[in-house]
Amino acid sequence: MNSPILRSPSLKTAPTLSFYKLGCSKGGRKLFKDVDCTLEAGKWLYITGANGVGKTSLLRMLCGLAPTEFGEISWNGTPIHAQRESYQRDLCYLGHLNALQESMTVSENLRFMTALGGSQVDKDQIDEVLLRFGVGGRSQQLVRHLSQGQKRRVALARLALSPARLWVLDEPFVAMDEAGIKMLADLIADHLGAGGLTVLTSHQQVPIGCIPAQILELHR
Amino acid sequence: MKQQASEKVGLTAVLLATLRREVSLAMRQKGEVLTPLVFFVVIASLFPLGVGPESALLLRMAPGVLWVSALLAAMLSLQRLFATDYADGSLEQMALSSTPLGLLVAAKALSHFLLSGLPLVLMAPVLGLQFGLDSRSLGILMLSLLLGTPTLSLIGSIGAALTLGVRGAGVLLSLLVLPLYIPVLIFGAGAVEADAAGLGANGHLSLLAALLVLSLFFAPLATTAALRISLE
């Protein structure tokens, strides 16, 4: 199996994500506090909780997009703010937005996104990954002409092309049909099997291969 | 079987890819690029309508009027710099990519210059003729705009980053950025006047170049900080 992880530069030690005493407040109101967790290679973290409890905020803190006012997040033992560039190299974030430019083609979008991550894809790789996600043959289409579901699948294709070891996914199964959900679950399972890590939130309970989830429940 | 992107890509390649992306996006939405240019012509034409067609007066006013019009036109297209990427999530991805955000910001500012500053430089002589500037003054005008408009793009990117997703961003952007543009305006218009007065434009032009170098180093830093704040 052609695993992206094995090409990652620093595979000396198994990667670990840990956070300690994380807290979050929004608009003066405390959302959650004293959240700890350690996630090791090959495992996935399922973050659950009621609407508005701060799941998206937690994910954005893990990415380094939102500042951590309370607590600390570490990747391979080093705090993420001390190693921003190498952490970001190992990270792929899929939020609610697809990050696709409507006026550009699928292929142009994917090429740009992978270039940002420091790698290059050729036409065949793009075609193959699009095929895998059920949007094959659309690489020259403008994103504007795709349906919502198709756009989401193209966004997932970016995941598949990324060499990142840590995937942070915010409600990735939303607005996907059964086939799409299975595709994504298999993709994540492969990623975990190759030694990657995944953190995701979802309102649906989706089994990922045979790997049990590490569950983190957020409450006020 | 997973496909994987291979081959490392150098930073210059990423910068070129960003430039190419900005330019091709602009080409597909030509209206957004052309409108500020038309605006430039309209504003510059308003002044003679306001003060009368007396040629000596227009000649005296020309550098200042053309520079102010260029300022305003350059500012119109600043909002576009980050807004669409912010709205569709691309900006987030840029902030999370392994490419330093400062470099991406500089690439975006450069593309703004190519798409709005450079056309202004090329159109200014045509308007300058309307005001009666001679060919030597036109040359100095073009040179001053060539040195000054990249600085406008760089300083403007700070304002664009600060006002992302904010109420009334357009007007607020102008209020924040115009005072910072004043030195560029003074040296730019002053270059043409100084040359016409026989004092030589070298001092002004070197100051413009100095401002460009300063903003090339510092503006991306400020813009990156502002972007991360807007993305929180």
Next chain:
Amino acid sequence: MKTRLVHWFKFSSPQNFYFLAGRLWPWFAALAGILMAVGLWISFFVAPIDAQQGQGYRIIFVHVPASQMSMFIYIVMAAWAGLGLAFNTRLSGMMASALAPTGALFAFLSLVTGALWGKPMWGAWWVWDARLTSTLILLFLYLGFLALQSSIDDPRRADKACAVLALVGVVNVPIIYFSVKWWNTLHQGASVSLTAAPSMAVPMLWGMLTMVFAFWMYTIATALARVRNIILDRERHTEWVKHAVE
């Protein structure tokens, strides 16, 4: 040494600073009042009549200190903002926001007094001299800061964005001042300058200094009072605020 540091950092919490500011600001207000009275007395009664400018020149005792204050306050504001960005303290951003309106006020006051001085002197309400023009631009920078602050809903984000703006501004202020001076000398030759005060008699110097100190005390008093309101507003969800406003 460590305990001394901890002791000071105690006041970087909004709650503690609120009460400290509450005790301090009346003293500064009183000092401001006294110094202003002394300064105005000196400027009206003690300083001699200027041979050329007559009584009208006395407005210089407000105009010059006001324009200096508007500049100082911008620098102090930028310093607080920078601290807030560097150490991620909430209070620093609040202090910068508390100072901004006073700074804008002094800039405006400087422009108005400049006009009041200029009219009898030069026959015009406004002269484009280097100092007045720079103060006008400084006022624009203040207004931009206040506008940015009010248009961002989240106070933390507003503080940080304004901090970046203030730092960019403070770097630009010398450049702007230099370019305006350049512009002025190039266009007017022998520049008409409202700042060219004739050789200062000693009482005049004392008068100006007193007014500068008076304005400083006023600034500190208003900043402390204003920051208390800001603290109450921002921290309104906390327990201690609920007790404090009872």
